[in-house]
Amino acid sequence: MLKYLINLFFPKLCLGCNSLLLSNEQTICSACNHSLPHTNHHLLKNNETTTKFYGIIPLEFSAAMLYFHKKGIVQNLIHNLKYKNHQEIGTLLGRWYAKDLEAISKVKMFSEIIPVPLHKKRLEERGYNQVTTFCEALSNELQIPYNTTLLLRNRYSKTQTKKDKENRKEISNALFDVTYTDADHNKHFLLVDDVMTTGATLEACAKALLKIPNSKVSIVTIAYTQS
Ligand SMILES: [Zn+2]
Structure with a gap:
């Protein structure tokens, strides 16, 4: 009642x-x-996300779950997830995407899930990292540990919306860093973000993770948008 x-x-x-x-x-x-709008990237050896990073960073696997269209369902979902504290969206999409990823053999090779970190200041402003619940759901469903302390964002930059070449350079220099020990060597990291646009942020994160001896990097995002 x-x-x-x-x-x-x-x-x-x-x-x-x-x-x-x-x-x-x-x-x-x-x-x-x-x-x-599911991309089905995970079923394709070459997809839009692998092409984007080809020759720039060596990735084992990359895929986005959904296509992001202006004024579409996915844009609303991402907006609610990112700015309206509807973190349950990440949990739901993470559970669904885990089922897709479970179907491919690559998933067994991932050692740890790594979220693209927010700068401490932005994390305080927003109160949460929008990709956290998606990562947690993938981690729970796929039984892969989730690590939020390895990769850190050093500099606060307000560069998320501009997509010009200069901006790409700026994000590349945004200085993501890794703090690792011997125990972090020889791992295959699954780097996770909300939306892949230019790919510059993910590129910078992947480069930082690849500084760890004998590491491998793969990428998944919730959504993909043409840059
Ligand atoms: Zn609806």
């Missing part, structure tokens, strides 16, 4: 399209769920 009243006065809305959720739906309505 109480639940019924709460739903009556505070109806839950789909975080993809804002329509009313049915009682058997959570976070994302069935219509949005069925029309999510």
Whole structure:
């Protein structure tokens, strides 16, 4: 009864399209769920994300889960995840994507999941890293440890929205750093971010991780957008 009243006065809305959720739906309505633009990158040896990094950084595997279109469901989901504290979106998408990744043999080779870190100052402003719940869900479902202390962001930069060449350079110099011990050698890191655009941030992170002796790096993101 109480639940019924709460739903009556505070109806839950789909975080993809804002329509009313049915009682058997959570976070994302069935219509949005069925029309999510999956990339299926994980099934392709060469995909848009591998092409992006080809010749720039050596990656074992890279894939994005969904296509990001302006004014689309994925844009709404990412906005709600990133700015509206709807971290349950990351959990849900992470669970779904883990099922896709489980189907490929590469997943057994990953030693640790590494989120692209926020600078301490931005983390304080926002209160959370938007990629945390997605990483946690992948970690739980795939039984791969999740490491938030290895890779650090040193400099605060407000460069997320501009995409020009100069900006790419700036992010590349944004100085991600690694603090590692001998125990971190010989690992295959799965680097995770929310949206892949130019790929410059991921490139800088991957370069930092590849400083660790005998390390390998793979990348997955929630969404992919043409830069
Ligand atoms: Zn919806």
